[in-house]
Amino acid sequence: xxxxxxxxxxxxxxxxxxxxxxxxxxxxxxATISKITDFQEMAxxxxxxxxxxxxxxxxxxxxxxxxxxxxxxWLSS
Amino acid sequence: xxxxxxxxxxxxxxxCCSDSSVTKSKKITALQVGLGLLGLVAWYVVYxxxxxxxxxxxxxxxxxxxxxxPGETIQFFVYETPKVMMLLTLIVFIVGMIRSFFxxxxxxxxxxxxxxxxxxxxxxxxxxxxxxxxxxxxxxxLGFVQAGVPLGVTFSFLIAAPMVNEIALVLLFGLLxxxxxAIYLTTGLAVAMVAGWVIGRLKLESWIxxxxxxxxxxxxxxxxxxxxxxxxxxxxxxxxxxIVGKVWVYVIAGIGVGAAIHxxxxxxxxxxxxxxxxxxxxxxxxxxGIPMYSNAAGIIPVVEALLGKGAALGTVLAFMMSVIxxxxxxxxxxxKVLKPKLIAVFIGVVGSGILFTGFLxxxxx
Numbered sequence: 036x037x038x039x040x041x042x043x044x045x046x047x048x049x050x051x052x053x054x055x056x057x058x059x060x061x062x063x064x065x066a067t068i069s070k071i072t073d074f075q076e077m078a079x080x081x082x083x084x085x086x087x088x089x090x091x092x093x094x095x096x097x098x099x100x101x102x103x104x105x106x107x108x109w110l111s112s
Numbered sequence: 113x114x115x116x117x118x119x120x121x122x123x124x125x126x127x128c129c130s131d132s133s134v135t136k137s138k139k140i141t142a143l144q145v146g147l148g149l150l151g152l153v154a155w156y157v158v159y160x161x162x163x164x165x166x167x168x169x170x171x172x173x174x175x176x177x178x179x180x181x182p183g184e185t186i187q188f189f190v191y192e193t194p195k196v197m198m199l200l201t202l203i204v205f206i207v208g209m210i211r212s213f214f215x216x217x218x219x220x221x222x223x224x225x226x227x228x229x230x231x232x233x234x235x236x237x238x239x240x241x242x243x244x245x246x247x248x249x250x251x252x253x254l255g256f257v258q259a260g261v262p263l264g265v266t267f268s269f270l271i272a273a274p275m276v277n278e279i280a281l282v283l284l285f286g287l288l289x290x291x292x293x294a295i296y297l298t299t300g301l302a303v304a305m306v307a308g309w310v311i312g313r314l315k316l317e318s319w320i321x322x323x324x325x326x327x328x329x330x331x332x333x334x335x336x337x338x339x340x341x342x343x344x345x346x347x348x349x350x351x352x353x354x355i356v357g358k359v360w361v362y363v364i365a366g367i368g369v370g371a372a373i374h375x376x377x378x379x380x381x382x383x384x385x386x387x388x389x390x391x392x393x394x395x396x397x398x399x400x401g402i403p404m405y406s407n408a409a410g411i412i413p414v415v416e417a418l419l420g421k422g423a424a425l426g427t428v429l430a431f432m433m434s435v436i437x438x439x440x441x442x443x444x445x446x447x448k449v450l451k452p453k454l455i456a457v458f459i460g461v462v463g464s465g466i467l468f469t470g471f472l473x474x475x476x477x
Contacts, residue, residue, distance in 0.1 A: 075323055082251065082333060084216045
């Protein structure tokens, strides 16, 4: 599974990354987590507010910090 | 393109990316509504007791002399601190709930079809209620351009969003009274509307970075979540935890400094450098304000101290607006999407608006 976290690197983006990492650990899934900090790249994905989470090229959330339960749900589907 | 360096943001009191991610929606029960109302009544009763309590505490319990320096200082602190914190908590809670109705996506949709003049007015007003922080400025800008929001309207939003917010208004109201809060609200909105309108008239679309215009074809992903009232209340609660949790230190420190000044520093200390007869103090205040990057919570207690010591209102307003609206870090971020010429115009136009406001108030008050 490939997870991308989009955001310029502010507090909320870091919060999002921690939540995603925790969710991946809780689920025991093999996943690579990477960060997108370039706005141009985000725009190509259609992301215009941050933070955003992209799992396997599908945008799961835009403009807010997700809850861990929510992320775990995305991971299991 | 190199990744932008992380800067301190989202700490400026605005909920940048608020949690709207409640999947299971719950209904609000009558009991909860009742408890909420009871809480509001309790808030009101306590709030009204703060002034008598501060007098009782300083002059009876501590036995300090009324009118003396230490007595005045302690009474000021014991009254102002809980007062401002209570106001802040209530307003942040309410604004947090209101903000759950206004996402950046929705604001973008409202503004996309608007023509310039009406658009500028709406953009400035939406700037107050739409969650925003300087780190989300670039994606927001891209989203607006992509949705076809006129450039001037986009700028009206970008100017109003950081400058006119509930924290600034609550602190101004709590520390300086409703008149100054109203003046700040009105002039802040006016600067945002007019500056945005002027930038729109100048037709500077070609001064946006080229790659930005190329993404016009990209489709914006919008994930709307259905929120129940319970979710919105939750939103308010999270906003309080987030914002009040961050700014209380500034507020208390600011009031502490204010209290000391209130009791000890002579009244006319600032008048000689920031008084209304010193014309150059307004442009100087704007220039000094640009490299300073602070949030409303940090700057308003300072503002209060300056005003109390004889600084002129116009000069102080100009200083405050410049610190909040023209920040260097935001310029660095916007440089990603704007050519330097357009940033210069932005600073010039907003700066002139602030200058005008400063001179105007020094002149009429």
